[in-house]
Amino acid sequence: MLSAVQEQEEGSMCVGLPARVMNLKGNMAVVDASGAKREVDAQLLEGLEPGDYVMVHAGMAIAKIQDEENEMLEDLLK
Amino acid sequence: MNAQTELARKILSEYDGPPIRVMEVCGTHTHEIFRLGIRSVLPKQLEVISGPGCPVCVTPAEYIDEAVWLALEKNVTICTFGDLVRVPGSRSSLADARSRGARIQVVYAPEDAMRYAGEHPEEEVVFLSVGFETTTPASCLALQKAEEAGITNFSLLTANKTMPGAYLAMGDSADAFLYPGHVHAIIGTGLCEQLAAENGISGVAAGFTASDLLLAFALIVKKTQEGKPFFVNAYPRVVTREGSPAAVRLVEEWMEPCDSEWRGIGIIPDSGLQLKKKRDVYDARIRFGIPKMDAARPTACRCGEVLQGICRPTDCKLFGKACVPDHPVGACMVSGEGACSAYYQYGGYING
Numbered sequence: 120m121l122s123a124v125q126e127q128e129e130g131s132m133c134v135g136l137p138a139r140v141m142n143l144k145g146n147m148a149v150v151d152a153s154g155a156k157r158e159v160d161a162q163l164l165e166g167l168e169p170g171d172y173v174m175v176h177a178g179m180a181i182a183k184i185q186d187e188e189n190e191m192l193e194d195l196l197k
Numbered sequence: 198m199n200a201q202t203e204l205a206r207k208i209l210s211e212y213d214g215p216p217i218r219v220m221e222v223c224g225t226h227t228h229e230i231f232r233l234g235i236r237s238v239l240p241k242q243l244e245v246i247s248g249p250g251c252p253v254c255v256t257p258a259e260y261i262d263e264a265v266w267l268a269l270e271k272n273v274t275i276c277t278f279g280d281l282v283r284v285p286g287s288r289s290s291l292a293d294a295r296s297r298g299a300r301i302q303v304v305y306a307p308e309d310a311m312r313y314a315g316e317h318p319e320e321e322v323v324f325l326s327v328g329f330e331t332t333t334p335a336s337c338l339a340l341q342k343a344e345e346a347g348i349t350n351f352s353l354l355t356a357n358k359t360m361p362g363a364y365l366a367m368g369d370s371a372d373a374f375l376y377p378g379h380v381h382a383i384i385g386t387g388l389c390e391q392l393a394a395e396n397g398i399s400g401v402a403a404g405f406t407a408s409d410l411l412l413a414f415a416l417i418v419k420k421t422q423e424g425k426p427f428f429v430n431a432y433p434r435v436v437t438r439e440g441s442p443a444a445v446r447l448v449e450e451w452m453e454p455c456d457s458e459w460r461g462i463g464i465i466p467d468s469g470l471q472l473k474k475k476r477d478v479y480d481a482r483i484r485f486g487i488p489k490m491d492a493a494r495p496t497a498c499r500c501g502e503v504l505q506g507i508c509r510p511t512d513c514k515l516f517g518k519a520c521v522p523d524h525p526v527g528a529c530m531v532s533g534e535g536a537c538s539a540y541y542q543y544g545g546y547i548n549g
Binding site: 134135160162163164165174176177178179181182184185186187189192193195196197 | 200201204205208225278305306307308309328331332334335338378379382383405412415416419420429431433434435436441443444447534
C-alpha cells in the first residue's frame, strides 16, 4: 500500500508539469518532465515537434509553451 | 533577476496604498506561493486568500459516500487520483473502505484507469472523475479511448466542475482574482475580459514560477491603483485568448453543464459537468443505480468559509489540533493542494 505522502505525490490530479517533447507517434508523445519520461496523449495540440515544450495535466498535453519575450507586460509595470 | 522581475519587486516593495485582497483560485497557486516564499516579499497590505480552486476540497462528502457505496455494495474497482483516497465521506473515506476489502486503485491519469479496465475485464471499473477544466478533457479522452477499444466495463462517477460560476459567486470576496493559468489555457481569457467589463470583477491570469507570481501580484497592485476593473494575461507563455478549442470540443462531445454542489459552499448553478444522456452507459450513477446519499453531518470544520475567503485556516478551532494531515477532518487538510494543508505544512503565520 502506498503511504499517504506517496499517494499524494503520485496521484495529485491538478498539478501541471512542463515537459519537453522527445518524440511523437500518432497522437501520443513521449515527454521528458524534469528527467521523468512519460507517454502522454497529445491529440489536442496541432503541429507539435520534438523539442517543443508542453504543459501536461493528468496524462494529457493541454498547451504548448511559447518562449517569446513579452514586452507588453513589462510596459504595464512601468 | 531579469528586468521584469526587478520592476515587479520594486512595485511590491514600494506599495503603501490601501489594503488589497487577492483571491487565488487554484490549489497549485496556494502551494507554490507558500513553497516559493512569495508571501515574504508581498506588501503587508496585500492579503492573499485561498479560494475554491482545489478540486478535492470542493468535492462534497456525499460524492465520497457514493464511491464507497460502489466499492463495498457493488464490488466495483474504484480508480482515483491519490488525493481523494483519504477525504472523509460522511461515514468513511475510501481508505477506510479499502481496509474493509474494497479495491481502490490510485492512478495518475484517467487513461490509466481505462487501461486497467481493459486488462481486468472481469471487474467493473469506475473512475472518480473530479477536477476542473484542466482535468476534464483527460476524463473524456479516457471514455473516447474506451469506446474505440470496445472496453465496456469502464464508467465515470462525475463531479467535474467549471470555474466561471465560481468566479461570479465569489466575485465580492476579493479585490482581484489570481486566475488559474491552466484553466484559462483551456477556456481562454474572453470570460475574464467579460467579467472585468460587465461585472466589475478584476484579475490576472498567472503562471506558477516565482517570477510569474511576482509579475502577477505586481500587476494587480499597479492596476488596482488605477481604480478601474481590469484583466491582464500575465502568463502568455501558456494562456491565449482563444484557449484550446480542441479541448473544449472534446468535453462538449461527452458532457453537458449541470448545477453542482461545492463542499462547504453550496450549489452553484451550471458550475458542474455531467455525462450527456446519450452517454448514459458510461455514467456510474445510472449503470449501478446509486441511491441518493444522505447529507453529511455538520462538524466544527470551517472548510466552507476557508474556501470563500471568509476565514483563514488558522481561525478554525480544529486546525492543527483535531484536524492535521494524518487525520484530516475537512477536505482542505486532506488534499496536498488544500489551503489548510498548505498552512499546516508551511506555517500559517507568514504575512498573516
